[in-house]
Amino acid sequence: xxxxxxxxxxxxxxxxxxxxxxxxxxxxxxxxxxxxxxxxxxxxxxxxxxxxxxxxxxxxxxxxxxxxxxxxxxxxxxxxxxxxxxxxxxxxxxxxxxxxxxxxxxxxxxxxx
Amino acid sequence: xxxxxxxxxxxxxxxxxxxxxxxxxxxxxxxxxxxxxxxxxxxxxxxxxxxxxxxxxxxxxxxxxxxxxxxxxxxxxxxxxxxxxxxxxxxxxxxxxxxxxxxxxxxxxxxxx
Numbered sequence: 623x624x625x626x627x628x629x630x631x632x633x634x635x636x637x638x639x640x641x642x643x644x645x646x647x648x649x650x651x652x653x654x655x656x657x658x659x660x661x662x663x664x665x666x667x668x669x670x671x672x673x674x675x676x677x678x679x680x681x682x683x684x685x686x687x688x689x690x691x692x693x694x695x696x697x698x699x700x701x702x703x704x705x706x707x708x709x710x711x712x713x714x715x716x717x718x719x720x721x722x723x724x725x726x727x728x729x730x731x732x733x734x735x
Numbered sequence: 736x737x738x739x740x741x742x743x744x745x746x747x748x749x750x751x752x753x754x755x756x757x758x759x760x761x762x763x764x765x766x767x768x769x770x771x772x773x774x775x776x777x778x779x780x781x782x783x784x785x786x787x788x789x790x791x792x793x794x795x796x797x798x799x800x801x802x803x804x805x806x807x808x809x810x811x812x813x814x815x816x817x818x819x820x821x822x823x824x825x826x827x828x829x830x831x832x833x834x835x836x837x838x839x840x841x842x843x844x845x846x847x848x
Contacts, residue, residue, distance in 0.1 A: 656836055665825065665839040666778070709776060721766055721829055722791050723837065725778040 624649040626714050628726025636734055641702050643729045645712035646694040652714040655688060655695050656723065660709045669710075670697070702733045738762050741826050741840035748816055749848055756811045756843045758826030764838070765831055766790075767809035769801060772823040772842070781824075784809055785831070816847045 625648040635641050647655075656671035672679045672686045672695065679686050683702075688695040699706055709730050713723040739760045748754055760767060768791075769781040782801045783791035789801065798814040809826060826840040 660776075665841050667839070668836040671836055711778060721785075721831070722768070722780045722783055722793075723778075724780075728776050728778075 624652060624714055624716070624724040626712060626724050626726040628712050628729060630729060631727065632730045632732075634732045634734065635702050637702060637704060639702055641699045641706070641731055641733075643697045643710055643712070643731075644694060645696070645714075645726050646692075647714040647724075648693070649714070649716060650690075650693065652716045652724075654715045655686070656713050656715075657684075657686060657697050658711045658713065658725075660711065660728075662708075666711060699731075702731075704733050704735055707731055707733045738838050739826055739828055739840040741824075741843050743843060744841065745844050745846075747846045747848065750816055750818060752816050753812070753814045754816060754845070755813070756824055756826075756845075758809045758811070758840055760807055760826075760828040760838070760840075762828055762838060763830075764828035765806055766829050767803065767806070768827045768829075768837075769809065769811050770825045770827060770839075772825060774822070778825070782809075782811075813845075816845075818847050821845055821847045 628645045653674035658666035659669045660666045683700045685698040709728045711728050712726040741758050766785045768783045772778050781795045784803045787803045800812045803809045823842045825842045827837045829837045
């Protein structure tokens with residue numbers, strides 16, 4: 623089955639700096655790659671997603687890049703703020719898989735003022 | 736106007752008991768899921784239903800039985816609860832093709848004592 627690796631497991635940055643989280647996947651048939659943010663005690667919330675026919679997508683301070691050849695994708699957060707502190711999960715999925723998301727193990731991001 | 740609602744939010748029970756968690760979505764999505772988040776925050780799919788039909792059944796013990804009376808509801812019944820079942824269980828829904836990604840419920844924290 624699909625295996626998604628996520629790094630780093632923890633990341634600490636100062637407010638205003640950029641944060642980058644990287645994921646790799648094993649199944650070349652995967653074609654949908656969402657990123658979720660989970661604050662303590664809350665539900666995962668979709669922050670951005672990308673499909674395999676696109677190499678990059680941006681939404682304000684958040685961007686995702688996808689390299690299909692290398693089978694990796696990354697989340698970039700610029701101008702970080704303390705409210706960006708949370709656990710971030712990447713995931714991969716493919717058609718004909720019942721739309722199941724295979725998640726990475728998460729990155730705990732701490733943004734210090 | 737909760738999109739995906741789960742009940743109960745907390746569930747504390749003794750080993751060997753049987754319990755149920757209910758989930759309802761009002762988004763008109765055709766696919767619903769149960770995910771388990773363990774103590775290390777790892778999110779793993781358990782079941783997926785599309786229009787009331789089971790399409791994913793991961794390696795989950797037989798003690799777990801999902802039921803979907805209609806496409807807006809997906810309940811999870813657990814028999815003979817064990818200590819290792821303690822986790823947060825998230826219900827989620829999506830529309831075929833991920834047109835808007837997944838929406839997660841707020842989670843049910845199950846503690847087996």
